[in-house]
Amino acid sequence: MKDKFHAYVDIGRRRLLHAAGAASLLGSLPLKSALAQDAWPASPINYVVPFAPGGLTDVAARMVSKALGADKSWNLIVQNKPGGNANIGAAFVARARPDCYTWLAITMTHAANATLFKDxxxxxxKDLAPLAGLAASPMMVVVNAKSPIKTMADLLKAAKGKRQLTAGSSGNGTPPHLTLALYEKLTGTKLTHVPYTGGAPSLTDLIGGQIDVVFSNYPESLAHVKSGALRALAITTHARSPDVPDVPTVAEAGIPDLIVENFTGIMVPAGTPANVVQQASAAVLAELKKPDMQRTLVHLGFVPQPRGPAEFGKYLATEVQLWRKVIQESGIHTS
Known part of the structure; x- marks a missing residue:
């Protein structure tokens, strides 16, 4: 009887040791294997927008979050982390756990920041991985409605004249400033850059006649163009906008390489399992391709551009290279 008891004890001990070893092995499995076995998403997704609430990037992120919540029952929480020229929020996501529960809304600003900021x-x-491209918003070249400059050809002639033109922007290194720099590079001209603290004050001074031209964020100047306060010379897209069908594209205006897209997309921490990234990306792209979503984006001033991880990654790398060259050749800095 005693031997039988010891036998039972030995069997129980072996089972416990086996279970402990299995638990230890599971605990050491890489994140990829663990995520492959668990249903994702099993908890809320933190969607970080590195800008203040209310801007176009924030609005687009909230649209995607709402759509995924309605169709997939995913719980996405938009968290605004502005500051540092959009670097604070980006650095936060780059340091997050690579489990696809932390997303970052990025824009053309981040492509430029890769060169503008050394630290x-x-x-x-390297520290972030592409999940999906969402949409892009073009730039629009605008002047005062009373300006004698009526076309891009007029602008070029005036820019090469004796008086140096003044061009406003929303600040050093911002998309309007970079578009101006690209224009100067392509045309061999030099305008006096006047940086403001945002797009709105630059347009206010343009309407007031204090400056000559602004290479403006399309949504910011659209209402002024429609009201007649500003005249649009060109839009930096391949096709004309249905909102301003009379405004020529930059190609039609004679500067085909002045294509500028202030894009927005989603990135996650590097090392996030590819299968989970693909799952999340497919869900996002499915929402972007729906007619109602596309109509809303167009109404806001976006051009829908649904891109998967590989395509968006290639596009982003190209944007980084483009603006690195423009920034370095133009001597642009943020101070």
Whole structure:
């Protein structure tokens, strides 16, 4: 009887040791294996927008979050982390756990920041991975409605004249400033850059006649063009906008390489399992391709551009290279 008891004890001990070993093995499995076995998403997704609430990037992120919540029952929480020229929020996501529960809304600003900031706390192309491209908003070249400059040809002639033109922007290194720099590079001209603290004050001074031209964010100047306060010379897209069908594209205006897209997309921490990234990306792209979503984006001033991880990654790398060259050749800095 005693031997039988010891036998039972030995069997129980072996089972416990086996179970402990299995638990230890599971605990040491890489994140990829663990995520492959668990249903994702099993908890809320933190969607970080590195800008203040209310801007176009924030609005687009909230649209995607709402759509995924309605159709997939996913719980996405938009968290605004502005500051540091959008670097604070980006660095936060770059340091997050690579489990696809932390997303970052990025824009053309981040593509430029890769060159503008040497110590931003993260490397855009190494510390973050593309999940999806969403849409892009063009730039629009605008002048005062009373200006004698009526076309891009007039602008070029005036820019090469004796008086140096003044061009406003929303600040050093911002998309309007970079578009101006690209224009100067392509045309061999030099305008006096006047940086403001945002797009709105630059347009206010343009309407007031204090400056000559603004290479403006399309949504910011659209209402002024429609009201007649500003005249649009060109839009930096391949096709004309249905909102302003009379405004020529930059190609039609004679500067085909002045294509500028202030894009928005989603990135996650590098090392996030590819299968989970693909799952999340497919869900986002499915929402972007729906007619109602596309109509809303167009109404806001976006051009829908649904891109998967590989395509968006290639596009982003190209944007980084483009603006690195423009920034370095133009001597642009943020101070």
């Amino acid at each position: 931003s706390g993260y490397d855009l192309l």
